[in-house]
Amino acid sequence: MRRETSERVIEILLFLSAATAISIVALILIFLLKEGLPLIAKVGITDLCLGMDWNPLPITGEPSYGIFPMIVGSFYVAAGSLVMAVPFGIACAIFLAEIAPSWARSVLKHSIELLVGIPSVILGFIGLVLLVPFIRNHFGGCGFSILAASIVLAVMALPRIISISDDAIRAVPREYKEASLALGATHWHTIRKVILPGARSGIVAAVILAMGGSIGETMVVLMVTGNVPMLPSPIYDILDPVRPMTSNIVVEMSYATGDHERALFATGIVLFIVVAVLNAISHRVMRSGKGARR
Amino acid sequence: MQRQIIVSILLTAAIMVAVSGSGCIDRDSDAVKLQIAGSTTVLPIGEECARIFMKEHPGSRIDVSGGGSSHGIRAVAAGTVDIGCASRDLKPSELKIYPDLVLHAIARDGIAVIVHPENPVSSLTLAQVQGIYAGTITNWKEVGGTDSSITVVSREKGSGTRECFEQAVMVPISEEMTGRAIIQDSNGKVRATIAGAEHSIGFISIGYLNSEVKSCYLDGIEPTPENVVSGRYAVSRTLWMVTNGEPDADEQAFLDFVLGAEGQKIVETVGYLPVELLQA
Numbered sequence: 001m002r003r004e005t006s007e008r009v010i011e012i013l014l015f016l017s018a019a020t021a022i023s024i025v026a027l028i029l030i031f032l033l034k035e036g037l038p039l040i041a042k043v044g045i046t047d048l049c050l051g052m053d054w055n056p057l058p059i060t061g062e063p064s065y066g067i068f069p070m071i072v073g074s075f076y077v078a079a080g081s082l083v084m085a086v087p088f089g090i091a092c093a094i095f096l097a098e099i100a101p102s103w104a105r106s107v108l109k110h111s112i113e114l115l116v117g118i119p120s121v122i123l124g125f126i127g128l129v130l131l132v133p134f135i136r137n138h139f140g141g142c143g144f145s146i147l148a149a150s151i152v153l154a155v156m157a158l159p160r161i162i163s164i165s166d167d168a169i170r171a172v173p174r175e176y177k178e179a180s181l182a183l184g185a186t187h188w189h190t191i192r193k194v195i196l197p198g199a200r201s202g203i204v205a206a207v208i209l210a211m212g213g214s215i216g217e218t219m220v221v222l223m224v225t226g227n228v229p230m231l232p233s234p235i236y237d238i239l240d241p242v243r244p245m246t247s248n249i250v251v252e253m254s255y256a257t258g259d260h261e262r263a264l265f266a267t268g269i270v271l272f273i274v275v276a277v278l279n280a281i282s283h284r285v286m287r288s289g290k291g292a293r294r
Numbered sequence: 295m296q297r298q299i300i301v302s303i304l305l306t307a308a309i310m311v312a313v314s315g316s317g318c319i320d321r322d323s324d325a326v327k328l329q330i331a332g333s334t335t336v337l338p339i340g341e342e343c344a345r346i347f348m349k350e351h352p353g354s355r356i357d358v359s360g361g362g363s364s365h366g367i368r369a370v371a372a373g374t375v376d377i378g379c380a381s382r383d384l385k386p387s388e389l390k391i392y393p394d395l396v397l398h399a400i401a402r403d404g405i406a407v408i409v410h411p412e413n414p415v416s417s418l419t420l421a422q423v424q425g426i427y428a429g430t431i432t433n434w435k436e437v438g439g440t441d442s443s444i445t446v447v448s449r450e451k452g453s454g455t456r457e458c459f460e461q462a463v464m465v466p467i468s469e470e471m472t473g474r475a476i477i478q479d480s481n482g483k484v485r486a487t488i489a490g491a492e493h494s495i496g497f498i499s500i501g502y503l504n505s506e507v508k509s510c511y512l513d514g515i516e517p518t519p520e521n522v523v524s525g526r527y528a529v530s531r532t533l534w535m536v537t538n539g540e541p542d543a544d545e546q547a548f549l550d551f552v553l554g555a556e557g558q559k560i561v562e563t564v565g566y567l568p569v570e571l572l573q574a
Contacts, residue, residue: 060468128486129490136491143491227478229477258387
């Protein structure tokens with residue numbers, strides 16, 4: 001009798017803490033929608049997401065709230081960071097999981113964990129004072145650029161890609177590797193033909209998660225992208241400045257009122273959807289991979 | 295059992311009342327507790343005044359934070375802070391939503407056009423600045439400099455500094471500022487950007503001028519405090535502290551300090567202009 005009551009109390013407490021976590025997310029979403037939806041209704045979702053012109057406080061004429069250049073900017077810097085971080089990260093994960101002797105593994109693992117601990121504002125500042133002038137002097141342009149943001153974001157994405165890929169590679173059943181080696185395949189051949197395909201879903205999930213992280217990153221892009229709310233011209237010029245969605249919100253939020261503020265919340269809704277979709281995809285990929293293996 | 299519970303509840307309540315009551319009595323009579331937030335332009339004045347004020351009134355606690363003019367106005371109207379700071383005049387729309395706000399002019403400020411110290415250009419006409427910021431002048435050689443393209447640096451939409459600059463520079467020609475301008479979100483970051491990029495141009499409050507950047511003469515007039523006060527230098531504004539309704543005792547004490555001899559001295563030390571000169 002007494003034991004049952006205590007069980008019950010613990011169950012309720014656990015349920016409450018789980019419910020709190022979910023309701024916090026729900027409340028954030030509700031708040032975001034409450035603040036942003038009126039503007040989306042007023043401007044229209046297509047004009048918001050595909051509009052080319054962002055000018056919430058025009059000197060003359062009507063304000064315009066097009067965030068297409070910022071959506072492009074977000075994807076640009078995230079894609080750029082992946083191009084740099086993925087090959088490097090996966091190579092590093094393979095080395096960690098398959099090749100490194102245990103002492104090297106522990107040294108590397110710890111230094112990668114240290115990389116996670118560096119606050120993004122510090123990386124952003126390093127980008128601002130070292131990378132931006134370097135790009136300006138050696139590649140041209142004004143330095144504030146997609147390239148600068150991609151490089152710093154790649155540094156931030158690396159630990160995430162490495163640690164999830166490392167886990168995925170180590171989760172490949174030992175028998176696969178042994179079978180492959182027993183058939184006479186070399187270690188490299190085994191890695192390429194057996195282990196990597198076996199760990200594919202985990203690696204893909206790592207890449208997608210890293211992309212979500214890069215799109216959601218704020219401080220770094222705020223400091224090194226230049227925050228210009230226009231498409232790069234020409235469109236492939238990675239030395240041009242852009243303004244990702246996150247820095248649009250943070251740059252203008254402190255001064256915004258009325259529709260301008262609502263437009264920033266609407267930007268937040270779009271950002272939320274993009275990141276949520278990416279997370280959902282990565283979970284699905286990870287789950288399907290696990291299902292297939294069993 | 296039940297009685298015990300009731301008694302203990304009453305006892306707790308009694309203790310709480312006693313404690314809170316004694317807290318009121320113990321309070322130092324001139325200890326002031328204030329929350330201040332708003333414009334980053336006013337921030338150095340607020341911080342320094344708060345520091346000295348707290349030293350002179352032990353037990354006082356004044357928190358000063360930034361967030362921007364609009365944030366300051368909103369926060370003071372919402373009651374989350376006692377005093378809001380604004381580096382621009384209140385908009386008609388804001389006066390309509392928050393009719394109770396009371397404005398106190400605390401300082402004057404000018405906005406200087408700045409370039410890299412090694413840039414040969416050190417004087418520009420208003421028309422040239424207009425051309426550069428409208429995007430029609432894109433090379434320094436068009437305004438007497440070297441043959442290199444101009445990197446235009448600006449503040450974000452809604453910033454008081456940008457608003458003041460636009461009022462004086464862009465509004466007369468009713469042109470939008472070029473979309474190609476690099477946006478930095480504080481006076482300090484604009485200064486750091488200009489200091490690090492040889493071919494760039496920007497504008498900051500004269501309170502932030504230092505040797506890292508060079509301020510330009512505008513139409514032949516140097517952005518000095520004297521020229522701002524005399525009205526010869528055109529790009530200028532008033533800095534405000536805003537209260538919700540007439541200031542209460544604590545707020546009044548701090549405002550008196552800021553507007554008094556000591557506070558106005560601080561205004562000058564951090565690089566702005568005292569408000570008295572405004573009336574002189």
